[in-house]
Amino acid sequence: MRVHGKTKDFNPKAFMFLSTENTLRWAMIWLSEWKFFEWFVILCILGNSLCLALYDYSDRDSLTERNQILDLIGFVFTIIFTLEALIKIIAMGFILHPQAYLRDGWNVIDFFVVTTGLLEILPNSSVNLKALRTLRVLRPLRSINAIPSMRKLVSALLMSIPNFANVSVFLIFIFVLFSILGLHNYEVISYNRCRLTETPVNATYWPMSDDPRVCSMDSLGVHQCALDQWCGNPLDFGISLKDENVEFNALINYDITTFKNIGQSLLTVFQIITMDGWTSIMYNMMDGSFYGLASFYFCILIVFGSFFLVNLILAVIMESFINI
Numbered sequence: 001m002r003v004h005g006k007t008k009d010f011n012p013k014a015f016m017f018l019s020t021e022n023t024l025r026w027a028m029i030w031l032s033e034w035k036f037f038e039w040f041v042i043l044c045i046l047g048n049s050l051c052l053a054l055y056d057y058s059d060r061d062s063l064t065e066r067n068q069i070l071d072l073i074g075f076v077f078t079i080i081f082t083l084e085a086l087i088k089i090i091a092m093g094f095i096l097h098p099q100a101y102l103r104d105g106w107n108v109i110d111f112f113v114v115t116t117g118l119l120e121i122l123p124n125s126s127v128n129l130k131a132l133r134t135l136r137v138l139r140p141l142r143s144i145n146a147i148p149s150m151r152k153l154v155s156a157l158l159m160s161i162p163n164f165a166n167v168s169v170f171l172i173f174i175f176v177l178f179s180i181l182g183l184h185n186y187e188v189i190s191y192n193r194c195r196l197t198e199t200p201v202n203a204t205y206w207p208m209s210d211d212p213r214v215c216s217m218d219s220l221g222v223h224q225c226a227l228d229q230w231c232g233n234p235l236d237f238g239i240s241l242k243d244e245n246v247e248f249n250a251l252i253n254y255d256i257t258t259f260k261n262i263g264q265s266l267l268t269v270f271q272i273i274t275m276d277g278w279t280s281i282m283y284n285m286m287d288g289s290f291y292g293l294a295s296f297y298f299c300i301l302i303v304f305g306s307f308f309l310v311n312l313i314l315a316v317i318m319e320s321f322i323n324i
Helices: 023-032 037-053 065-092 105-121 129-146 148-159 163-184 250-255 263-276 277-290 291-323
Strands: 192-193 228-233
Touching: 023 065, 037 065, 037 291, 065 105, 065 291, 105 129, 129 148, 148 291, 163 250, 163 263, 163 291, 250 277, 263 277, 263 291
Parallel strands: none
Antiparallel strands: 192 228
């Protein structure tokens, strides 16, 4: 049937007795397909999202005037969204017919959000209101259904998930490969420091100089200790890293992104691929080991990981978008 100059299929009967010629149903169909009604709903979703952003979540019981006003506005939006759902249910039918309201997955999300909103405002409700209020964060998801272009983008993203399998296998291979290489070449280099004595003073203490940089035990690294100092690694003498307080050392990211074991190597490779603070890790390895190999290792990882693999993932998503 044609509504507002466009053709759209509706079930001949909704609720098994409301035909398309019924005055009430025709009015609901006309209203649900009216572009100004869609714009009004989108504005309400944006307004509701703004209210959620302004809400003070430290006041869960809404004791402040600010939260009480926002709760009142949220109540109004809940009524509006409920009326919108009722209009579409009358126009499309509920669930029995092929084009019914709940036969569309996006409408299921809308219906769930509306239902939780209604449970929240019911008087003397026995449900956990704080848990329901947490579900308010789902309300902006309604914009996916309200904006067709956004729904297309999300659909493309969901359709691309099966194609991520091959890309994920290749990504894991690169992660493991570079993690093993990092573990082999830079396992304990992050703990090299310039020392004031040639050997530890005792089993738990080896005094360090004021130089915070990672040092090289040979002449291949960039950073060499002063003539009256010695480059040493506590692990060579059985000193615990806790005694060295490496977890408080910001230079090596508090002993998080290192190549100490395969788990931390994987985490370090992941951070490098995200290009967040990767140069600091590279400079540490260049200071403590052969700088040419370290710079080559990190640059190759950036090229393959950050530039190639990330764009490969985007290509998979783009292919799904084109096929919609």
